Amino acid sequence: MSFALGLTGSIGMGKSTTAKLFAEQGCAVWDADAAVHRLYAPGGAAVAPMRAAFPEAIIDGAVSREALKRIIIADPLALGRIEQIVHPLVAEDRAEFRTQATADILVFDIPLLFEGGGETQFDAVATVSAPPEVQESRVMERGTMTSAHFHHIRNKQMPDADKHARADYVIVTDTLEHARAQVLRIVTEIREKIRAGMKNA
Known part of the structure; x- marks a missing residue:
């Protein structure tokens, strides 16, 4: 029995790094x-x-x-x-x-999961989040787009607050250690659900 977790988040929120943290915990990760x-x-x-x-x-x-x-x-x-x-x-x-x-937990890294209405395909959804200034700073540090291009992309994506409201889990990626602790908590909780499900089967 595997648990399917959708992982999403807007540009610059730290989704790729968070996906790696799930992989560290033994989850299998699929990247769109x-x-x-x-x-x-x-x-x-x-x-x-x-x-x-x-x-x-x-x-x-x-x-x-x-x-x-x-x-x-x-x-x-x-x-x-x-x-x-x-x-x-x-x-x-x-x-x-x-x-x-x-793996017991399958993580599906999908940037526009909510925008595409795909959340129903998963047992739960986690969204990554960071303060707007941190988000913009991360994207600008990549050196791949202008500030205007970043704002254009962000404005086309679902607002972060809406993703919070629709997600089962919100992972704040202000620091790597904070994100890692939240991922560990989520993985632990899901594995407890899996064990409980096996007992009830």
Whole structure:
């Protein structure tokens, strides 16, 4: 019996680091972004259908994210067509992980879990959170986007307070040790539920 925990959170909230903390506790982690990278890589399942729909997006046998960005800017309707190709393939990748993983707790790292209405697929959902100034500072330190671009992305995501209200667990990532302590508490609680369920089965 495995417990499926959805893990989500807005940009810069510390979700990737928190996913690693769950892995430290023996949980199996599935990463939605990593799944897309696998699908887009040479030989990935998304390459052929993408080549058929958007041949200009294929560079060196792989789907180029930069090319996709240019396509979407030129034709906003292209995003829907891309999602129709990619979303079912990501769902297949997730389902395969779910059937093959042997850990007692399966953690699904999905950035837009609530935005996509996917929370019903999991036994519980945890969202990561940090103060707005910490969130922005983390993203700016990456050096990959401007402040304006960051605010544009954040404004498109569900407000942090709404995620708090919908999540079963909120993990505050102000410090690594605080986050680790919260993850340990959540894992301990879930494992107690699993044991109780086995006794009642």
